[in-house]
Amino acid sequence: MLHSRPNKAGRMSDEGEAFGGTVRRTLLARGGVLCGAVGLTGLTAACGGGAATSSTGSGTESGGSGVVGDVLAAVGQVPIGGGVVVSGVLVVQPTAGVFKAYSATCPHQGGQVSAPVDGVATCRLHQSTFDIGDGARLGGPATRGLTAIGATVQGSNVVRS
Numbered sequence: 001m002l003h004s005r006p007n008k009a010g011r012m013s014d015e016g017e018a019f020g021g022t023v024r025r026t027l028l029a030r031g032g033v034l035c036g037a038v039g040l041t042g043l044t045a046a047c048g049g050g051a052a053t054s055s056t057g058s059g060t061e062s063g064g065s066g067v068v069g070d071v072l073a074a075v076g077q078v079p080i081g082g083g084v085v086v087s088g089v090l091v092v093q094p095t096a097g098v099f100k101a102y103s104a105t106c107p108h109q110g111g112q113v114s115a116p117v118d119g120v121a122t123c124r125l126h127q128s129t130f131d132i133g134d135g136a137r138l139g140g141p142a143t144r145g146l147t148a149i150g151a152t153v154q155g156s157n158v159v160r161s
Contacts, residue, residue, distance in 0.1 A: 070160045072101055072151060078158065083116045083132055089149060090121055091158050092132040099158045101151035102135045108142035121146070 073091040077084050078099065083092030090104040090113055102121075104112050111125030120138060121130045128140030135146035150161040 068150075068160055069154075071157045072149075072160055073158050075099070075153060075156050075158060081116075081119055083121070085112065085115055088112070090116075090132075090146065091151065092116060092121075094119065094133040099151055099153055100132070100135075101149040101158065101160070102130075102132075102146035103149060105147075106142055107137075107144050107146070108140070113146070 072089050073084055073086050077086075078091050078093045080093050080096050083090055085091075085104045088104050090102045092100050092102070094100065104121075106113055106123035106125065106128055108123065108128050109125055111123045113121040113123050113130065115121070116132045119132050121132055122128070123130075123140065123142065126141050128142035129138040130136065130142075130146050131138055135148055137143070137145045151158050152161040153159075
């Protein structure tokens with residue numbers, strides 16, 4: 001049996017009333033914590049807590065995950081005296097039949113270099129320039145050259161070595 005007694009506001013309430021006094025505050029507090037936890041879980045998932053995936057089209061444009069033997073580009077994609085940027089890798093052919101690869105990330109502030117023109121790759125952010133023959137810095141705010149990535153030709157592909 002429920003007993004009536006005055007609450008803090010001087011009104012009569014029943015002990016154990018589901019939505020009165022302490023019980024109500026406890027339910028609201030627990031509900032708020034639960035809602036916050038659910039919201040945080042959703043936010044974490046939306047911000048990249050899961051595995052990343054990428055779409056590469058054909059196997060010749062994968063750029064790979066840094067594993068030896070990953071295809072960086074098809075030989076036919078890389079012009080003599082130029083190159084292509086594929087999945088963060090700059091693949092170049094400075095002279096006929098010579099293939100090299102560099103990180104396409106500029107060492108200055110992490111911008112991506114563009115495909116080379118006349119043997120020079122240029123950072124899109126601050127125009128640092130790099131020689132495709134050896135990756136050396138030619139000019140701009142970068143203080144060093146591009147990071148070399150081992151590459152070799154296997155069949156009709158340039159692969160990571």
